Amino acid sequence: GIQVEQSPPDLILQEGANSTLRCNFSDSVNNLQWFHQNPWGQLINLFYIPSGTKQNGRLSATTVATERYSLLYISSSQTTDSGVYFCAVDEGGSEKLVFGKGMKLTVNP
């Protein structure tokens, strides 16, 4: 099946810093999503981005489908950005999402 790798696995930042999260995947995809899991466990959709670039406030994402990677940018980080960030892709055009192992972000005040 498709492999999804996220890097770095953990990141600690000071409030106000910028960061880039990377997601590599091993096959072509129709669906790529970025999620943020807050400290209470809720998974929140950040972006649906199988290709191209999108921005939402301080967050933006870029997927280069031909090179099989996606980047999530967080600018001017805040303590509320802390949590685990997941990248997920569809497997072989199926109804299923395959998740990376996640990246734990800690933003200190």
Added chain:
Amino acid sequence: SQTIHQWPATLVQPVGSPLSLECTVEGTSNPNLYWYRQAAGRGLQLLFYSVGIGQISSEVPQNLSASRPQDRQFILSSKKLLLSDSGFYLCAWGPGGPADTQYFGPGTRLTVL
């Protein structure tokens, strides 16, 4: 707008006891429904998914089962829980199709003692 509910929010059960977790979706019809488990280590594992009433696909052999008795209701069950069933169970829904987004419920934290 669409909302997804899960209950209970937390559950502590003894080994060998039965399990029933419920997920319901509001504000949409004929959604795809999914059960995931998140164990220690953060990764999400797809357990079951359903594209319609009575249609269940199982991804991982285990002592869990799923049912979809109504269009917007998805139930995860077990006849006898194991210690290894502990984890965070997440239900999700999607409009359908491999290129569609998925939206997650608040989750149920299950501890089997």
